[in-house]
Amino acid sequence: MSTSYEPRAGLTCREADWSGLRVLVAGLGVSGFAAADALLEQGATVIVVDAAEAPAADDEGPLAGRIKILEILDADVRMGPEQVRSLPSEIDLVVTSPGWRPDHPLLVEAADRGIPVWGEVELAWRMRPRVGAAPWVTVTGTNGKTTTVQMTVDILRAAGKRAIAAGNVGTPIMEAVLDPTAYDVIVVELSSFQLHWQRSLSPLAAACLNVAPDHVDWHGSFEEYVRAKARIYENTQIACIYNVDDSRTEQMVQDADVVEGCRAIGFTLGVPGLSMVGLVDDVLADRAFVEERRTSAAELGTLADLQVGTQAPAPHYVANALAAAALARAAGVPAVAVRDGLRGFRPDAHRIAEVATAEGVTWVDDSKATNPHAAAASLAAYPSVVWVAGGQLKGADVDDLVRRRADRLRGVVLMGVDRDQIATALARHAPDVPIVDIDSTDNDVMDLVVQAAAEMAQPGDVVLLAPAAASLDMFAHYGVRGDAFAAAVRRHLERSC
Template sequence: MIWTGKRVTVAGLGVSGVSAARALARLGAAVTVVDGGDGERQRETAALLEKDEIAVRLGDGDTLPEGTELVVTSPGWKPRSPLFLAAAEAGVDVVGDVEIAWRLRGPDAAPWLAVTGTNGKTTTVQMLAAILKAAGLRTAAVGNIGTPIIDVVLSDEPYDVLAVELSSYQLHWAPSVRAHSAAILNLAPDHLDWHGSMQAYAADKGRIYEGNKVACVYNTADPATEELVRGADVEEGCRAIGFTLGTPGPSQLGVVEGILVDRAFVEDRHRNAQELAEVADVSPPAAHRHPAEEGAPRPQPVAPHNIANALAAAALARAFGVEPAAVRDGLRAFRPDAHRIAHVADVAGVTYIDDSKATNTHATQASLASYEHIVWIAGGLAKGATFDDLVAGAASRLRGAVLIGADRALIREALARHAPEVPVVDLDRTDTGAMAAAVSEAARLARPGDTVLLAPACASMDMFVNYGRRGDAFAEAVRGLGSERADRGGQEQ
């Protein structure tokens, strides 16, 4: 595509929007950025862009600038936004930053190994990048994670392969992307307020398989992912590769007696299997043990969903030709980000776990299943979700629940229906200080040996900038709780 003089409107002043605006301006496009906000952060960003001769219009994200020939959107903007409706009426295409990155690739561009799913995307992509690095390949984890994908595609230093996390939002706006191989980890209702229906959400996820060259990786425990493989238009010779927590069949990866094995990328896969790694090589673990209760520390059990993530990452790496030893070494080297089943502290015999990244019911279900006795801190923005199945499945594990956030009533009502005996504290506040109160109430409900688990099942933006800030607030409150108890103990002495 010839960009010189092309009039491009970029929707949003977020990280991806700024990256797209600067990249297209360097290529000679006439770029205008629009954003509905007009706060201090937006004004500071606008001033920096204007120094690069990029026009910025704040306080109006609905009006299409005159003469626009292409709109580049940030992922969060909904398809029915007035700006996009105006673009459709004017016959102007709307694409995302991932689509722009794909169009900007050079003739020798690194192939993409792509991952999507309702949950586990970031962990899987980071595991995949660790495996690729262990194989001696120059790679990066990009897309819905880390460095903007446009910046990586335009980097002066060439990459061998990219590990690409793609959200349903990004896939919706990326019609041309064709991955070397791709995986859908799982599908569960999420972002239905954005997509409009589960069917539309699944269809956008399924775009990741379009045009795959070598492998479409699916979850055998989630038939919807396999169905999306069946409906995909792929290159001739591309294979469907399943992953399972059980014994794998031909063209699958799975687990046999604590060993991750490959029966897909081996000779005579009907008879042979290749050992890749041990389950113990996978992190993070499912739970924190109390050494005082169990004696010397022992290896911690690995959460099943993290084993599934490791198998999906291994399948994509093997599809790219990575040797088994690199799979093992990469999984051993991998360390998860913060706020993903992160042990914060033990206070008075109670374990405090930060899983603020559990922003939907599917992720929270996996988190709740990892612990035996739980005081659950939950709530926030529900994004159109319902909570009956989640609560019904976890009711026997709940010691108590503390609810915060704008949509906490939905969880409270589900608890009343399916776990009426569980004590519930409903904090009628949405300020950021509510987290300290929630931790204090959870500590009051918990008994020694219990786990206080922040797994909100909701988005954070009603109270916090993002889930990371929410997790930080939880951790700070827990540390404060420990300090208070230490001070009381010292006074008593």
């Protein structure tokens, strides 16, 4: 670890000497507030800056509430765009929120001045107690992180362990670390933004589920994005879990500097080799965490244990379950707990969620498929699809997605600001697939989408909302988009009765 990453020697646990440390916290969102609060409690001198204008005196919103609390605790809170242009003169450490890009002028100035920059995850790791801290199990990937984290928590709880989901999902990581509850395991979802700033985490087990182009605007290049994801494996103690079908994740493990004795464990939708978990027919099989793994395997469950609704579990959902099983097994749970945890698990809304089935057509909401990699995985789950796609592509290329999944398309309904890019890819790789272009952005857009999809669909088809794009051109977030789709489906079916 570079000494420039250390503002003061020995800041490795909550009981260290934080007093008088001069810290600038960049951003006053949930993570920034939690970081400032924790530092103040340890006696640090804290300045908080945020580009937002200061709320009015009578404002009772969350931002105003955070400011009031921090000022009561003697933080120096500075609001407005002029406050984020340069650093104050005497600062020992900058703690940045995930949304702040590395090329932000304030962070660049910190680097130029040799001032360490930590993310809130790095700070949370260093705020763990010296004795009795819960081990972390960490998960990243372009897609599937939240589902895998939640599955892992359910498996751990089925084994009787006190486990919590934290980070990008569930409880903020700082809150989980400072919680007086004696957790046995904290399962942490980490984004590439968070991993960019981490240096000292040492998880019990870590997994990178997959890597595909995303957030290139934040990182500056795909290579930097991959490099950030790879930090998930640094200093891992027991097991680095990688995706056998994604060679980049295996290379990350090979390149990682891990604790001596840490093992590489693969997960695969095929028959597992040595030190892997995978599928043997419909059985989830473990050849990694059994003593006689050269000649035998442990049964962790079956595909039937994963089924939700009438459809068989999608391949990427099965892959997530295998990754979760490997993480939990690395934490010492028995095979039966894997089965019980997965059997009781229910994914969050808008993730391959079956909305309705009528006249042989199944309607599925996967609005969470906000990039081409996620949409490709969703389309792979069904042999014949009327695909509902479009929105903000954020510079992503959809050519490979369309080329790989063209043979599954009955038809396509396009919406959103970047729909022409998808139409161009379809013309190139699936010229015979019918397309309906919905150029409306009115409140009834989903009714138009659903009507067009219904006219294309035939018995046995799946009408799949897997947009491959973000939603902010038309909806507040992907959940609102999914809700609008489901509501329009229900209205259509009611009218059809």
